[in-house]
Amino acid sequence: MERKKTYIEDIDRGIYDIKNDFTYRYKTDKGLTEDIIMEISREKNEPEWMRDFRLKSLEIYNNKPIPTWGADLSGLDIDNIITYIRPDTDMKHSWDDVPEDIKITFELLGIPQAERESLAGVGAQYDSEVVYHNIKQELIDQGIIYTDMETALKEYEDVVKEYFMKLIPPNDHKFAALHGAVWSGGSFVYVPEGVQVDIPLQSYFRLNAPGAGQFEHTLIIVEKGAKLHFIEGCSAPMYRVNNLHAGCVELFVKENATLRYSTIENWSKNMYNLNTKRAVVDKNGTIEWISGSFGSKVSMLYPMSILRGEGARSEFTGITFAAEGQHLDTGTKVVHAAPHTTSTVNSKSISKDGGYAFYRGLLRVAENAYGCKSTVSCESLMLDNISKSDTLPIIELNNDNIDIGHEAKIGRISDEAIFYLMSRGISEEEAKAMIVRGFVEPITKELPLEYAVELNNLINIELEGTIG
Amino acid sequence: MLWKRIGLKDFEFPKIHDYKKDYIKIEGKFPKEVKINRISESENKYFDIEFSGVGDKFTSFAKKYYNAGIQLRLPRNTKIVEPVKLEFHMDENNPTLVDKNLIIAEEGSEVNIIMDYYSNEKIETLHNGLTVIYAKENATVNIIKIQRLGDSSQSFDSNIAYVEGNGKVNWISVELGSYISGSNYRTYLDGEASGSNLSSIYLGDGIRKMDLEYTMIHKGPRSISNIETKGVLKDNSKKVFRGNLDFKRGSRHSKGVEEEYVILLDPTVKSDSIPALLCDEDDVEGEHAASAGQIDENKLFYLMSRGLDERESKKLVVEASFRPIIDRIPYKYLQEIIFDEIERRLIDA
Numbered sequence: 001m002e003r004k005k006t007y008i009e010d011i012d013r014g015i016y017d018i019k020n021d022f023t024y025r026y027k028t029d030k031g032l033t034e035d036i037i038m039e040i041s042r043e044k045n046e047p048e049w050m051r052d053f054r055l056k057s058l059e060i061y062n063n064k065p066i067p068t069w070g071a072d073l074s075g076l077d078i079d080n081i082i083t084y085i086r087p088d089t090d091m092k093h094s095w096d097d098v099p100e101d102i103k104i105t106f107e108l109l110g111i112p113q114a115e116r117e118s119l120a121g122v123g124a125q126y127d128s129e130v131v132y133h134n135i136k137q138e139l140i141d142q143g144i145i146y147t148d149m150e151t152a153l154k155e156y157e158d159v160v161k162e163y164f165m166k167l168i169p170p171n172d173h174k175f176a177a178l179h180g181a182v183w184s185g186g187s188f189v190y191v192p193e194g195v196q197v198d199i200p201l202q203s204y205f206r207l208n209a210p211g212a213g214q215f216e217h218t219l220i221i222v223e224k225g226a227k228l229h230f231i232e233g234c235s236a237p238m239y240r241v242n243n244l245h246a247g248c249v250e251l252f253v254k255e256n257a258t259l260r261y262s263t264i265e266n267w268s269k270n271m272y273n274l275n276t277k278r279a280v281v282d283k284n285g286t287i288e289w290i291s292g293s294f295g296s297k298v299s300m301l302y303p304m305s306i307l308r309g310e311g312a313r314s315e316f317t318g319i320t321f322a323a324e325g326q327h328l329d330t331g332t333k334v335v336h337a338a339p340h341t342t343s344t345v346n347s348k349s350i351s352k353d354g355g356y357a358f359y360r361g362l363l364r365v366a367e368n369a370y371g372c373k374s375t376v377s378c379e380s381l382m383l384d385n386i387s388k389s390d391t392l393p394i395i396e397l398n399n400d401n402i403d404i405g406h407e408a409k410i411g412r413i414s415d416e417a418i419f420y421l422m423s424r425g426i427s428e429e430e431a432k433a434m435i436v437r438g439f440v441e442p443i444t445k446e447l448p449l450e451y452a453v454e455l456n457n458l459i460n461i462e463l464e465g466t467i468g
Numbered sequence: 469m470l471w472k473r474i475g476l477k478d479f480e481f482p483k484i485h486d487y488k489k490d491y492i493k494i495e496g497k498f499p500k501e502v503k504i505n506r507i508s509e510s511e512n513k514y515f516d517i518e519f520s521g522v523g524d525k526f527t528s529f530a531k532k533y534y535n536a537g538i539q540l541r542l543p544r545n546t547k548i549v550e551p552v553k554l555e556f557h558m559d560e561n562n563p564t565l566v567d568k569n570l571i572i573a574e575e576g577s578e579v580n581i582i583m584d585y586y587s588n589e590k591i592e593t594l595h596n597g598l599t600v601i602y603a604k605e606n607a608t609v610n611i612i613k614i615q616r617l618g619d620s621s622q623s624f625d626s627n628i629a630y631v632e633g634n635g636k637v638n639w640i641s642v643e644l645g646s647y648i649s650g651s652n653y654r655t656y657l658d659g660e661a662s663g664s665n666l667s668s669i670y671l672g673d674g675i676r677k678m679d680l681e682y683t684m685i686h687k688g689p690r691s692i693s694n695i696e697t698k699g700v701l702k703d704n705s706k707k708v709f710r711g712n713l714d715f716k717r718g719s720r721h722s723k724g725v726e727e728e729y730v731i732l733l734d735p736t737v738k739s740d741s742i743p744a745l746l747c748d749e750d751d752v753e754g755e756h757a758a759s760a761g762q763i764d765e766n767k768l769f770y771l772m773s774r775g776l777d778e779r780e781s782k783k784l785v786v787e788a789s790f791r792p793i794i795d796r797i798p799y800k801y802l803q804e805i806i807f808d809e810i811e812r813r814l815i816d817a
Contacts, residue, residue: 370735382750385717391745395758398739400701400732403761410715410747410754 024127027085032078034058037181040084044150044184047157057170057180064174070360071298071329076272081213081244083182085127094134123148123203125185125216139197145190146201149217152188159190163219167250167278167306175246175274179215186216186247191226191257200229200262205247213244220250222257222285229260242297244272251279253287255309260288262446267295269325275301283309283338290446291318293330302360304333307341307369314343319443322355322387331361331393336369336402345376348439351387361393363404370401378408381439473708473740474677476648479525482594484564487535489557496550499543504552507537507568514570514600521598521626522650522679530598530626534568537597542577542607551580551799556595558587558617569599573607573635581611582802585645589618595646596624603635605659610638612797616809617645619674624650633659633688640797641668644809647676654683657691657722666695667793671786672705672737673813681710682726686719686752695726698793700786702733702814707740713754714746722749726756731763731789733782783814 028036037058041051066073087099123146124132130148139146145156153160170180187203205216222228232249245267253259259279267273273296279287289303305314314334322328334343349357359378380389391408413435421431492504512531521527540552556565565585573579587593595617603609609629617623623646629637639653655664666682684693695711713724730739743756763785771781787810794803 367735380745380747382747385720385748385750387750389747391743391756393743395741395760396738397732397741397760399735400737400762401735402732404759406741406743406756406758408743408745408754408756410745411752412750 024085024087028083032058032061032083032178032181036083040182040184043084043086046153049161050153053165054181057177060170061174061177061181064171064177066174067300070300070358071327073272073298075242075297076244077242078178078244081242083213083215084184086129087126122201123187125203125205125214127206127214130185130187135201142195143192144195144197145188147188149183149186149188149219152219156188156190159221160188160219163221163250163252164217165248165250167252167280168248168276172276176248176276179217179246179248179276182213183215183217183248185214186218187220188218189220189228189230191222191228193223194225195223196227197229200231202231202233204233213246215245216247218247218249220259220261221252222254222259224254225256226254227258229262232261232263233266242270242272243268244274245296246274247276249275249277249303251277251287253279253281253285255283255285257282258286258288260290262290264292265295265299265301269295269297271296273299273301277301277303278306279304279314280306280308281312281314284311285309286313286315289314289316289318289332290443291316291330291332292443293318293320293328296328297326299328299330301330302333302362304335305343306335306337307343308337310338310340312338312341316343316345316347317443317446318347319440320347320349320357320359322349322351322357324353324355327356327358329358329360331359333362334364334374336363336365336372336374339369340371341369342373344374345378346442347378348443349378349380349389350383350436350439351380351389352383354386356388358389359391359393359408362396363393363406364396365398365402365404367398370399372402372404374402374404376406379439380408380410381436382410382412474648474679474706476650476677481529481596482564484533484535484566485562487562487565489559489562491536491554491556492538493553493555494550495553498548498550499546501543502546502548503539503541505539507534507539507570511539511570514572514602515568515598517600517628519626519628519654521628521652521654522624522681526596526624526650527598527626530566530568530596534566534598536565537568537570539570540572540579540581542573542579544574545576546574547578549580551582554581554583556583556585558585558591558593558595558621560591563591563593565593565595565597567595567597569597571599571601571609571611573601573603573609575604576606577604578608579610581609582799583611583613584802584805585613585615585617585623587617587621589620591618591620593617593621595621597626599625599627601627601629601637603629603631603637605633605635607632608636608638612640612642612802614642614802614806615645615649615651616642616805619645619647619676621646622648625652627653629655629664631655631657631659631662631664634661635659636663638664639666639668640793641666642794642806643668643670643678643680644806644813647674649676649678651678652681654685655693656685657688657693657719659688659691661690661692662688663692665693667796668697669790669793670697670699670707671810671813672699672701672707673703674705675703676705678705678707679710680707681712683712683714684724684726685714685716686722686724687716689718689720689722691719691722693724696793697728698789699728699730700733700789701730701737701739704734704736706738709739709741709743711743711756712746713744713756715749715752715754717748719749720751723753724755728758729789730760731786732760733763779815783811786810786814
């Protein structure tokens with residue numbers, strides 16, 4: 001007997017797939033050579049140390065092998081990726097000055113509207129450069145810096161030099177080295193001691209050019225006792241050639257500070273998303289990750305929290321949705337490097353239509369990190385049996401004074417749950433829809449309102465009439 | 469690759485001596501159709517399998533250079549209650565053991581097997597074993613493996629079972645000895661409604677390093693597996709636990725559960741857990757859980773308030789954690805051997 005199944009529609013990518021004509025002021029040739037790096041650096045008018053940093057990273061890149069574990073990266077032809085594209089505009093601080101086609105794209109994505117309604121500041125990156133950046137005056141008055149990385153490198157060179165790629169050094173892995181060599185754009189946020197920002201800041205990264213790479217660098221420093229919520233959104237239209245996203249996010253959370261970092265990555269399905277994100281948390285500080293991975297052909301994304309101060313805390317909430325042709329290898333890493341640190345991981349994944357969702361996690365407790373507590377929970381929902389879903393959480397414990405719990409579950413929507421809801425007078429379709437919504441709900445409720453609405457729109461549930 | 473985590477990269481086998489002691493112990497009478505013999509080359513075809521166990525090096529060595537082991541064939545519908553005991557008690561004259569074992573349980577048959585590996589503290593011994601089990605339709609194989617070699621010994625053990633429709637293979641693994649121990653159990657649930665339980669305990673003390681890997685591969689529909697592991701680590705011991713539940717396409721309505729619970733007794737222990745859940749089929753239920761922590765202080769305090777010293781109290785809590793697994797061993801004398809060994813390691817050491 002054919003069993004009934006729940007069908008869930010692909011994410012409607014409508015507005016995300018709008019392409020603009022590929023116009024640019026400057027772009028590098030395809031591939032990667034020392035000359036191209038020199039060109040990027042010259043074009044950006046960078047200090048010498050940054051140019052040398054890029055060249056050194058290139059050397060590391062050339063000597064590192066492509067990782068053989070995780071997702072298949074053989075479709076990624078780095079020699080055919082354009083590493084740097086300057087859009088045909090300078091950075092604007094007024095929305096009206098942004099060129100019409102770029103403006104329309106971001107307006108369709110809801111960026112300026114969100115800014116007016118609920119954000120303290122917005123940055124928008126188009127291909128390799130940031131095209132728009134704005135922040136509310138009262139935040140400037142409090143000493144908050146929110147700008148693009150290029151401007152930060154010019155105006156706050158010392159700060160950038162002190163923190164840039166210190167948390168994710170170029171020799172970390174091949175794509176960190178690539179990032180070090182060709183990074184461009186991204187956001188720089190500095191929150192001074194004791195300043196609490198109540199409304200979120202947001203950056204949006206948009207990759208329009210075909211066959212290009214985006215390598216934005218995000219550097220956030222939250223000083224002692226300060227508080228920030230930062231939101232990052234990513235998208236790109238669908239082309240036939242493969243694109244590459246190898247950004248870096250470095251988050252420094254100082255003593256007693258709190259940073260909430262939310263991302264929704266909704267790249268098109270020709271994207272290799274090899275992003276590296278890392279946070280280091282000092283005494284009694286808190287990092288909260290909210291992470292949604294939807295698009296891309298291949299993702300390898302494992303945000304990492306290093307709890308190096310006593311009493312530091314990390315919380316990871318993630319959802320991954322893998323549909324046809326997607327291999328999303330995601331998870332999180334937590335290192336308890338100091339006593340009395342705590343961490344919580346809550347991960348959910350859905351796979352359908354041959355999609356492959358892989359949770360890969362690491363939890364490490366160092367020798368001296370006594371009194372640590374950690375809870376890891378992974379749940380996977382498979383919506384058909386041509387899909388695949390794997391869970392591999394690695395736990396490494398190096399002392400005894402700890403309390404660690406881990407659980408994982410995998411399966412389909414349970415018949416009992418549907419039966420129960422139906423016995424309460426709810427139709428089968430609605431019951432199934434409720435269960436799927438309930439499955440993702442812990443994530444949606446953590447998102448800022450407009451993103452929660454977007455996510456609900458993204459997961460458009462359609463059920464086949466399968467009564468009987 | 470398997471040994472990366474416990475740092476055993478360049479292992480070389482010592483010279484393998486003949487194993488001259490008798491190890492097949494049978495009490496009571498078996499029907500004469502039951503054939504238990506020393507392993508011979510005539511059964512080589514059953515070992516022509518892809519199985520790397522604790523490492524290709526170890527399994528291929530066992531296939532070629534074995535010096536002990538049995539071949540046991542149970543005819544259809546033959547059930548034997550008295551256990552088949554294999555006692556590998558190594559000594560100065562028999563310091564190396566490479567055992568290769570084959571168990572074929574034909575349709576509807578049932579057998580209980582005990583494999584006990586022992587050596588005293590003083591002699592350096594090496595054990596490298598390979599056990600292959602075929603459980604045909606409706607057959608049941610219950611197998612208990614106890615590894616209590618001395619602390620100067622090394623132990624490597626690879627086990628694989630193929631289970632057909634409604635068949636069962638139930639493993640109990642007790643890991644108490646050797647300074648290096650690799651132990652690998654892999655069960656293919658090939659047939660519909662086939663099942664396998666793996667219950668294990670491990671105790672790490674001194675400088676013991678253990679790499680334990682338990683794998684359940686669900687191929688048949690409605691197959692059921694259950695892994696339950698309880699461990700205790702003390703001193704400078706290290707263990708790596710790998711538990712894999714693998715649901716292949718077609719294993720619909722199957723269920724797999726995996727649980728590991730470890731008590732950490734000293735700040736110097738190292739405990740890695742890698743539970744993997746692999747899923748190619750949607751209509752299954754898979755679950756794994758792992759937890760780690762110290763002995764519950766309230767329990768300890770209670771026992772000590774009753775006049776027990778700390779060591780005694782800890783031993784009681786450890787035994788209480790192991791007991792549900794040890795209780796599954798239906799032989800009183802074996803339970804006593806195990807509890808004595810645990811006590812020796814926790815109290816007398």
